[in-house]
Amino acid sequence: MRLAHFHALRPVCPACRLQGALAPLALACVEEERDEIVRSGVLGCEACGNRYPILDGLPVLVPDLPRFLSDNLFYLTMRRDLTPGVTALLAEATGPGAGIDAIRQHVSSYGWDHWADQDPAEAGGEQVEPGQVSRVLAQLLDGLPAPLPDGPIIDLGCGAGRTTADLAERTGRLVLGVDLSVPLARVAWDAVVGGHVAYERRRAGLHFERRSFSVRAEGKADVWIADALALPFADEGFALVTALNLLDCLRDPKAALAEFGRVLTPGGACALATPFDWSGAATPLANWLGGRGGRGAQGGEGARCDLALDALLSEGPSAAGALRRSRAPGEAEWRIRLHDRSSMQYLTHLSWSAKGQPGLAA
Structure with a gap:
């Protein structure tokens, strides 16, 4: 910090x-x-x-700290100085799907997409190109109104930290990356504060390849651990809120949108990207924005997640706080690398809103 x-x-x-x-x-x-x-x-x-x-270097600012520490004790106390051979042995001994294997896969996918384009040892030839997160962020930033009001930027669900670094470089402002994942926040902090990226890239099965290289850290960005549903800030402190592939990972997306609007200064903007990849483990079914069977409230189409989100960002009884849609939404492709022979492809929904600004007609 x-x-x-x-x-x-x-x-x-x-x-x-x-x-x-x-x-x-x-x-x-x-x-x-x-x-x-x-x-x-x-x-x-x-x-x-x-x-x-x-x-x-990571302040842990969550409302229920004892529960967070208990739930994340494995990741908080996990050693970071293990050699590749010992790490591989531990992963094989505990088996596929165990904690160490699951988090290695998670960090592999995010670390590669966020930073592999800056790895001098990267040979290329992958199914997908790294840096997808940067390209989606650039598309979101290009759609923002100009100029933004004065103030810092908060990058929610920053993952491995590339969006936080890109925001600082592009805007020249103080940018705070926020995430609840301890392993990802560590990668992000090392990169944007320490100027060094280290992660294990999955090749196949339980075989991972350790990557380690330097990146530019200009001193305008930081990474903290906090809950996007309970941000540790007073009202109206940020000029821009960004959240890429986060909304469908939260237990209450509507409450999250209200929280995003709460911390925005008047005239501030919010830029979101979400594939609506709902999971009951992350978001209770009752809180999904569309994506359920039967007939929904918007034109009888229960699968129209985009319409459900639009209703939350428009005037009316469904409005989620002070955010109002500021321009027509968009779409972007997003491919995630799993290992040498596998990737996942998403179509992520792009949404722009502003604090108190009336939305456009659909």
């Missing part, structure tokens, strides 16, 4: 904010600091007494 970014963003206690109070967080303890970057320490709330750790 860069000290300058902590002072500029002025985070509040996430537990207090959910209770309607804006209690600022303070640095209660700094155990490791280098070049104005806190790598280990504790943030504290004087109002409620809650304390939040800074682990490997």
